[in-house]
Amino acid sequence: MTVPAHLRAPNKEDASRAPIARLRGGAAARRTRWWPMAALMLSLAWAGGSAASRGPFHANTFGGDIELDRAPEGASVTTFGGNIHLRSAARRVRATTFGGDVRLDAVEGSVHVTSFGGDVRVALVRAPAEGNRDVTLRTFGGDVSLAIPAGFSAAIDVELACGRYGEGSHRIESDFPLEQTIGPWRRSFFLLGSSRRTIHAWGRLGRGDIPIHIRAYGGNVTLTRETGARAAR
Numbered sequence: 001m002t003v004p005a006h007l008r009a010p011n012k013e014d015a016s017r018a019p020i021a022r023l024r025g026g027a028a029a030r031r032t033r034w035w036p037m038a039a040l041m042l043s044l045a046w047a048g049g050s051a052a053s054r055g056p057f058h059a060n061t062f063g064g065d066i067e068l069d070r071a072p073e074g075a076s077v078t079t080f081g082g083n084i085h086l087r088s089a090a091r092r093v094r095a096t097t098f099g100g101d102v103r104l105d106a107v108e109g110s111v112h113v114t115s116f117g118g119d120v121r122v123a124l125v126r127a128p129a130e131g132n133r134d135v136t137l138r139t140f141g142g143d144v145s146l147a148i149p150a151g152f153s154a155a156i157d158v159e160l161a162c163g164r165y166g167e168g169s170h171r172i173e174s175d176f177p178l179e180q181t182i183g184p185w186r187r188s189f190f191l192l193g194s195s196r197r198t199i200h201a202w203g204r205l206g207r208g209d210i211p212i213h214i215r216a217y218g219g220n221v222t223l224t225r226e227t228g229a230r231a232a233r
Contacts, residue, residue, distance in 0.1 A: 003177070004039050012173075014207065015202045018164075021044045021184045027139065040068070044077075055073050056071070056073050056074040056075055056076060056091065056092070057071045057073070057074070057075040057076070057183040058075070058076050058078070059075075059076075059077045059078075059079075060077070060078045060079070061079045061080070061082060062079075062080050062081070062217050063076075063079075063080065063081045063082060064079060064081075064082045065079065065083045065084070065085070065100070066079055066082065066083075066084050066085070067084040067085045068085070068086045068087065068089075069087050069088065070087060070088040070089070071086060071088070071089040071090070071093070072089075072090050072091075073090070073091055074089060074090065074091030074092040074093055074109060075089055075093050075094070075095070076093075076094040076095075077094070077095050077096075078095075078097070079097050079098070079100060080095075080097075080098045080099070081098060081099045081100065082097065082099075082100045082104070083097065083100040083101045083102070083118070084100065084101070084102045084105075084106065085102075085103045085105075086103070086104045086105075086107075087105045087106065088105065088106045089104065089106070089108070089109065090107075090108040090109045090127070091108075091109040091110075092109050092110045092111075092112075093107055093109065093110070093111050093112070093113075094112045094113075095112075095113045095114075096113075096114045096115075097114075097115050097116070097118055098116045098117070099116060099117045099118065100115070100117075100118045101115065101119045101120070101121070101142070102115050102118065102119075102120045102121070102122075103119040103121045103122075104121070104122045104123065105123055106123055106125045107122060107123070107124055107125065108124075108125050108126075109127065109131075109133060110133050110134050110135065111124070111134075111135045111136070111137070112135075112136045113137045113138065113139075114138045114139070115138070115139045115140070115142055116139075116140045116141070117140065117141045117142060118139065118141075118142045118149065119139065119142040119143045119144070119145070119219070120137050120138075120139045120142060120143070120144045120145070120228070121144075121145045121206075122135075122137060122140050122145070122146050122147070123146075123147040123226060124146070124147065124148055124149060124152065124226070125149060125226075126149050126151070126152065133210045134210060134211045134212075135154075135210065135211070135212040135213065135214075136212075136213045136214075136215075137213070137214045137215070137216075138215045138216070139215075139216050139217070139219060140217045140218070141217065141218045141219065141221040142218070142219050143216075143219040143220045143221070143222070144214055144216050144219065144220075144222070145221075145222045145224070146212070146222070146223050146224070147224045147225075147226040148176070148205070148212075148219075148223060148224070148225060148226060149162040149225075150225055150226070150227055151206070151229075152205055152206065152210070153205060153206035153207045153208060153210060154204075154205045154206070154208060154209065154210040154211070154212050155202075155203075155204050155205075155208035155209075155210070155211050155212065156202060156204070156205065156212045156214075156223070157197075157199070157201075157202045157211070157212065157213050157214070158172055158178070158200070158201040158213075158214040158216075158221055158223075159198055159199070159200050159215050159216070160172055160198065160199040160200075160201075160216045160219075160221050161196050161197070161198050161199075161215075161216070161217045161218070162196060162197065162198075162199065162218060163194055163195065163196045163218070164185070164194070164195050164196075164221070169220075170199070170218065170219065170220055171199070171201055171220055171221075171224075172201045172220070172221045172222075173220070173221070173222045173223070174201065174203075174222075175223060175224050175225040176203060176205060176223055176225065177203055178201040178202060178203035178223075179201065179202055179203060180199065180200065180201040181197050181199075181200050181201075182198075182200075183197045183198045183199070183200065184197060185197045193211070201221075203212075220229065
């Protein structure tokens with residue numbers, strides 16, 4: 001069977017066109033019937049074209065990790081049972097994982113992250129032209145850590161829902177001044193009738209140009225001030 005040219009493994013002359021991405025899966029993942037499909041879906045995510053013309057990176061996997069060195073045109077990635085790690089991205093990033101962690105080391109554009117049962121760790125960097133940019137981070141059962149560069153202009157809104165189990169261990173910590181309130185205990189149908197309450201924190205950095213929304217169910221939320229070369233990158 002002839003393999004289409006756009007799906008062939010790149011030769012030395014085409015090395016610069018190869019996707020800078022890897023999919024990893026443990027032995028358990030490879031034993032499932034989804035593993036061949038997962039590898040295929042990632043291999044088709046960025047076929048052919050130069051980095052400037054190929055557009056946003058897209059990948060969907062079943063049971064494997066996704067690692068991406070850079071996504072200058074943005075990325076949309078989803079994994080069922082794995083971790084996501086992007087080292088550098090611009091434009092718009094959407095990352096969803098069911099049972100894994102999400103780590104974005106340096107993002108110049110908008111960010112939308114959802115994790116079911118894992119931690120979320122994101123570092124923002126100042127873009128040459130901020131433009132229309134927004135940040136939304138959600139986790140169900142994990143911690144959220146967001147690094148914000150000094151001089152960043154943003155409106156921060158954080159909600160942390162916590163139950164009576166582990167009362168006092170869930171908190172919002174910030175290097176930036178935030179107003180904070182703790183709501184009353186309420187019964188939640190979502191949590192099978194158990195009680196929970198919401199810790200709400202908000203504040204404005206500079207003019208408040210970029211909205212930052214964080215929603216966490218359980219876990220902790222940490223906002224840190226990023227300094228140094230990476231923050232001004």
